[in-house]
Structure formats: structure tokens, C-alpha cells
Amino acid sequence: MSFLQYSSLVPDYTGLREDAKCSMVLSMHDLMHDLARCVIGDELLLMDNGKEYNSGEGNCRYALLINCVGQTKFSYSSTKLRAMRFFNCDGIQLPLFTKSLRVLDISKCSCGKLPASIGKLKQLKFLSATGMQHETIPEHVMKLSKLIYLNINGSLNISTLPTSVNKLRCLLHLDLSGCTGLCSLPNSFGDLTNLLHLNLANCYDLHSLPKSFHRLGELQYLNLSRCLSLNLMVDINAVCCLTKLQYLNLSRCSSLIHLPETIRGLKDLHTLDISGCQWIEIFPKSICEITSLKFLLIQGCSPWLEKRVRESQFKNDMLALPKFIVQRAAFGMCSNISRLQSVDPAELEIECLENVTSIGEVDVVNLTYKSALSKLALAWTPAAERFVEDEDLLRKLQPPDTLKGLQIQGYMATSFASWMMNLASCLPYLVRIEMVDLPRCEYLPPFGQLQHLELLILRRILSLRKLGGEICGGNGAFRKLREFTLVKMDNLNEWITKVSANGEFMFPSLHKLEISQCPILRLNPCLPRALEWRIEASDQIIADFYHTGSSSSLVLSKMHIRSCRLLPNDWKLLQFLPDLQVLELTHCWFYELPKSIGYLTTLRSLQIDGCDSMTKLSKWLVSLSSLHELIITGCLNLVYLPAFVQKLSALEKLEINDNDALQRWCRNSDSWISENGIKNKIYFDGKLMSTKKQEDTADIDRTDVRDYRNPCDEDEYVDCFAMLELGESSRMGR
The missing domain is CATH 3.80.10.10 (Ribonuclease Inhibitor)
Incomplete structure (x- = not known):
């Protein structure tokens, strides 16, 4: 049992960057919270809007400053202070007694500037200063010789790093992701020989890696995702020299057209992400020799590459994601779903969930912790034998609250897990939902309360007979829904198109409506509102009479x-x-x-x-x-x-x-x-x-040309053709 549990509250992400929205919101039991406050007691200083809250006498080790405006003054000093965090402060002042500081977090401050006094923090090891407004990392940061963690992601004005960056010899973790203006790295960057983690994702203007890049021999994590200007035709060779790499992300790098045979040198590689690299023309056989490779992410690649990966003979049981097929072990005592524990892909399709043999296997997967996951598909084979009830399994497969797309297929239970019935709080950012092959489902979750939902697809839900107010979950439903699709709903006989007492449409902002193979469906009390309709093999809708006023508010x-x-x-x-x-x-x-x-x-x-x-x-x-x-x-x-x-x-x-x-x-x-x-x-x-007369004339002209051509050479043939054209023009004129 963890001290922290997932919160049921919907976090307020207003004004935060996209990367911040991947954070998790946790809650603590009241008793545990009281214990924590008792233990930390005198060691925490809380300053809110200039007012101090502390019962100790200068023995604070941790300080949290909130809503501090201008110059912040402390009524006492503490030489024991080890960690400070500024939140929503428009100015940063570091008092003299902070020289022993180890951790400094100013990522939630609006000032965007690092004070020069930061260079005096000789013991500082952790610095988070996301969204800086400097054009380069200030020189006083280079004085922090003991720094092991530096995060400046989202600093849009950063164009380069100072050559003195090699002074940060102890640096282990460097996050430059989202520094969209970063053009180059100095050659001295290769002197950071202790670096383990480097994130350069979304550095759109980075055009090359330094020649010294191959000297980062300890690097284990490298993310080059969406480095759109990077010339990987050249730089990929330097990357393949980093023999201790365990995670390599090259997704959506448009210049990646081949993987060299030297990639076999990455003996410790665990995860390789090349998703979205549509132009890869060469897939080396040597990649199959990397026995440590467990996950290969290829979503969005060319069909040729996907086929090549499926046909390749890897020396281990490597998984090519996003598709993951659950399989039982030889004796049926367990399945392979636990292998998803150590991967955090952007997209994941889990098929054959009926092969899961116990709930314990799913516990270790922890989908809720996979903050990078944006699209998830969960699929069962409807008629197959189950070891675990579908509803119990679905309860354990709750995705992270940042999920954008969800598909559920082959689900055989009659009801849904609690997180599905509370989507507005558990998955508030869902944009797309697809429910397919749910033969026993008679009622749907309240999708209408999802404020960002734009696309809803329902296919082959054979027990569903009525589509009414329960899918809305209350007033103000489906405000952003743009597309709604019903396919092969054989027993659906009624759709209540207006649900509230004031006559509000169920889908007030619908652009596209598709109804296919719903033979007995009737629309009551009126036609739904949409810009574009597609109706296929659903004759009852076309044969019905509708209320005379039902078309007055249509925008079709x-x-x-x-x-x-x-x-x-x-x-x-x-x-x-x-x-x-x-x-x-x-x-x-x-x-x-x-x-x-x-x-x-x-x-x-x-x-x-x-x-x-x-x-x-x-x-x-x-x-x-x-x-x-x-x-x-x-x-x-x-x-x-x-x-x-x-x-x-x-x-x-x-x-x-x-x-x-x-x-x-x-x-x-x-x-x-x-x-x-x-x-x-x-x-x-x-x-x-062309009319028959024009065609007949054209046929005659072509015959005349053939007759003239034999006695003429090529030049005479052209002249003859010109004369015929002139003659035809004269005839047309007459």
C-alpha cells in the first residue's frame, strides 16, 4: 500500500505547458497527512504572499515560497536550508544563508530570469528553471560545479549553449526539450562525459550534433524526437557510437531515412522509438542481433517497414509496438502482459486480453503511470474463454488522466468499471472514443460530460436498444462533439435527439453524422442537427415522417x-x-x-x-x-x-x-x-x-494526315498537318 493514492479531483491545467499536463495528481489520507506534518514539523518554511508560516527557530531544511511579489525578506536565517521551491513568484531573491542549498526549483515562476546570485550556490545539485527567457544559459550557472540535474525545458529563446558548459563535469541529467530556438551545441558539449540522460525533444531548429558527441560514453537515455532540422543522415553514426544507450527516441525525425549496420554496437539498447519516420528505406539485419532490445516502436512508419519488422528474426522476444498481443505461457499459468511494465509509449494497442490469467499480472503494468500515453486500445476476442472477468480486468487497466484517444473492443461484461462511469474526472481530456463489439452492453457510460470529446464511434453494440439521456450524464453535454458514427446497431430502434427540458439537441455542435446499417432506427422527436449526413442501409430513417417544425433549426x-x-x-x-x-x-x-x-x-x-x-x-x-x-x-x-x-x-x-x-x-x-x-x-x-460531327471531322483529319505522311519527310509532315488545321479553320469559319 502506497502512502500516496490517485486523486479523484480533476487538476486545473489552465495556463500550463503541454509537458506540465503530464504530471500526476495524488492524494494522501488525512491520518498520513497529519503524521507527515508532525514529522516535518519545524523543518518546513511556508511563505505565502510574504507571510511566514513556521513554528521552528531557524532550523528549516525546506522552503516553499508562494505568490511572493517583488523582493522577499526573511525574518530569520537558517544555515540548514537544503531545498527551496518558488511558486507563482514574479521575482527571485536568494538570501545569503542559502549557500548550503542542494535543490532549487523556480520552474513555476513568471520572471523567467535566473539571478546572478545563483552562482554562489556552490553546493547546488538540482536546478529546475523551465521556461527561461535567456538567449543562452547564463555564465553564473556554469559555476555550479556540483550540479547533477539541470532542467531548462521550454526555454524558447535559448539559441545555443555557452562553450563553458563543460565545467558542469558532474552533470548526469540535462533536459533541453522544447527549446525550439536551439540551433547548435558547442563542441565542448562532448566533455560532459558523466551525462546519463539527455532530452533534446522538440528542438526544431537544432541542425546538427557536435563532432564531440560520440564522447558521451555514459549516456543511457537520448531523446531526439521531432528534431525536424537535424541531419540524421550524418549524425546517426555519432549516435550509434554511444554503446551504453538503453533508450533511443528518433521519432518523427524527417531526415531519418536509414538505420546503419553499426547500430549493432548498441548492446544495451532496450527501447528504440522510430515512430512517424515514414521515409526509412533501409532496415539493417544487424538490429536483430541486439539481444537487449525489448521494445521497437514503429507506429506511423511505412507499411514496408512494418512488414519488414514482422518478418525479421530477432534473437529475443522483442515487441514491436504499438500493437501488443497478450499470450499465455506454454502451460497456461501466466501471460506476457507484465512485459508492458517498463515501457511508456505514446500509443498502445493491447489485443487478446482474454489471455490474462490473473489480476496480479495486470497490477504491475500500471497504465495510470504511463504519462506519455495518448492513445489506448483495449481488445478482447468476444467468443474466447476468459480466466478473468472483463469488468475486473478493465478496472485494473485505467489509463493516465492525460489520455486523448480510447478504444474498447470485444468487451463482454454488462457493466463498466468505475473509472469508465466517471470519465469526466478520470479521463477529462479525451478527444476520441470508439466502442466496438460489445454484445451484452445495454447502457453506455455518460460520454456527454467529457468537455473535450470531438469524435464518438459506436459499432456493433447489439444489445443497445435506445440512445437517450443516460449517455449525456446531465445538462451541457457534448459541447465539442464534431463527429458521431453508428455502425451495425441491429437492435437500436430509437434515438432521442433532444434530451433536456428546454429542447436542447443531444449533439448541439455536430458537423458530421454517419449512420450505417441500423435498419430499424427511428429519430425522435426530430431530426438531429449536423452539417453533413451519411446514411447507409438504414431505410427506416428515410421512410419516416418528421415533425413539421423539426427542420427549422437544421444546418444540414x-x-x-x-x-x-x-x-x-x-x-x-x-x-x-x-x-x-x-x-x-x-x-x-x-x-x-x-x-x-x-x-x-x-x-x-x-x-x-x-x-x-x-x-x-x-x-x-x-x-x-x-x-x-x-x-x-x-x-x-x-x-x-x-x-x-x-x-x-x-x-x-x-x-x-x-x-x-x-x-x-x-x-x-x-x-x-x-x-x-x-x-x-x-x-x-x-x-x-465533343459532338459526333466533331469526332467525324477529327477522324477524317487523322486519315488525311496518314495519307500525306508517306511521301513526306518529318518537316514536310509538320507542314502538311498545319495546312490541314488551317483548312479546317476555314471550313468552320464558312
């Missing part, structure tokens, strides 16, 4: 209907879409266009694709007074155009694709085309139509 501009089997007179939906601009009909089973299409007086584009049962265009088409574009693709039984097409006064483009019979009819109907004035508006397969 584009509709795509696919695989509808209704007869033309059964299409009722279209008459409730008065402001529709674009309508696409694909693989629908009608013999003519629905009668209700005549209600779409504002329609500007009509696209009909693959409706092979259609033999004619409906006369109701003449009501489309605003139609600018009519595109017909396929529809092989449509072999002519009716005369009323000429009444489409606003028509600017008539395009016919993949229908030879209809194209042939148009070419043979010169008089019809001329009467309707659409000669220059008809396109075949994306190209402007």
Missing part, C-alpha cells in the same frame, strides 16, 4: 444516402431538408428519382452513382431551380435524358461517367443539345464532350 448542407432499397414514393426524409445544398445517391434501388426530391429547391449539386435499377430521371427534377451540377456515374440502365432537363435554368455542368450508352445518346443528339443550350456544359469522364 450535405447528404449522402447509400444502399437504400425503398421505392421512390417511400422517400419521406427529403421533404424535411429545405436548405440542403449537396445530395449524393449511391447504389440505391429505385427505378426513378424519388418524388420528394422536388422539395430540395436550394439544391446545388446532385450526384447519382451506381444506381443501376434507375431507368429514367424523375419529372420532379424540374423543381430544382438552383441546381448547378448534375453528375451521373454508372447507372447503366439510364440510356437517355428527358426533355425537361432543358428547364434546369441554373445548370452549369452535366457530367456522365462510366455509362457508354448514355454518352453515345448525347453524341447522337446534336439537335437536342443545341436546343437546350448545354453544348459546353456536358462532360464525359471529366472531359468536355
